[in-house]
Amino acid sequence: MVAIEALTGPFTPPPYPYDRLNRLKPIANEFDGGAVDLSIGTPFDPPPAAVIEALATSGAERGYPPSMGTPVFRMACSNWMQRRLGVEVPIDQIAAAVGSKEFVASLPGYMKLRRPERDTVLYPAISYPSYAMGAMLGQCRSVSVPFGPDGALDLGAVDQADIERALLLWVNSPGNPTGHLDDLKAAATWGRSNGIPVFSDECYIEFTWDGPPRTILEHGLDGVVAVHSLSKRSNLAGARAGFYAGDAEIVDFLKSVRQHGGLLVPGPVQAAAAVAYDDDVHVEEQRNRYRSRLDLLADVISEWSGIEVQRPGGAFYLWIPVEDGWQFTERLAAEGGAIVSPGEFYGVDGTSFVRVAVVQPDDKIELVARRLAAAT
Secondary structure, three states, X not given: OOEEOOOOOOOOOOOOHHHHXXXXXXXXXXXXXXXXXXXXXXXXXXXXXXXXXXXXXXXXXXXXXXXXXXXXXXXXXXXHHHHHHOOOOOHHHEEEEOOHHHHHHHHHHHHHHHOOOOOEEEEEOOOOOHHHHHHHHOOOEXXXXXXXXXXXXXXXXXXXXXXXXXXXEEEEOOOOOOOOOOOHHHHHHHHHHHOOOEEEEOOOHHHEOOOOOOOHHHHOOOOEEEEEEHHHHOOOOOOOOEEEEEOHHHHHHHHHHHHHOOOOOOHHHHHHHHHHHOOOHHHHHHHHHHHHHHHHHHHHHHHHHOOOOOOOOEOOEEEEEOOOHHHHHHHXXXXXXXXXXXXXXXXXXXXXXXXXXXXXXXXXXXXXHHHHHHHO
């Protein structure tokens, strides 16, 4: 476990992780067809036409949208959870977020207002950097929680002193960057037994490969909040539309404080998001694209590198064990023209890994595959 104390002096923002890859782009650009960026999980496939139509024709741009989300948007979220996840959540326990990253980064500061005697954010040791950064921005401590041999968070490893200071616990399933599927029932039970709210980042839930999609809300709403996003599900990262749902008191508190902060999902975006959540056909098409790309690159990289690349339990990343993450990243740029992420971006436990995001269109993925096949 790694604990990072809250700041006691002026804050200097660290370099944005992906900016550190800029030096490799000229190397990858030497290839015919240029660099293929597989580093950031930014969708490149188009969103559904009906969603774009709703975005352009809602007429909702004239007035301020409700911070908590329109009734139509929240009902679409509720219906989607019932239809796809098998859980029923009243719409007054659902609220809009300006994309899930904004919610992740701002949450610790707001939760500290709710419980000022607590100051610690618990989060997975290998994970999305914004969990730890959100703690820093909220002037909180952050403490990483290791994974056990079964791939679930080892919550038994959390020190009692950190439990007593804990403001919240983050879980992420399917996980970024590893694609692991966590034991969400165990996390919910642990949180309730220790009086610690559990926030479950489920933005990759539609891309669960091993079994059906699973939400922490299956195990009850008390003490837990699920966070969802349309960025990955519907290729709407630029629209910034997400929601959070669960524990009535926590959701109500966050709705109120976020309203005072002026956090509003634009009206046209909410209208388009409702259309997106009402449609599952485009999601199945996107699932097929990602699964095909994962299979192709896993096979090609395995043959090229001699490393057996495993398919993930969920999400659209390959998490590859290597001797040196940066060295492997540089080699992929030099031999395949691909820009990927060294695992250290996701925590010190990720140093001996790289993450490959299969987000580019099929022709770009196939281009990388041909380059690596030629270099084998």
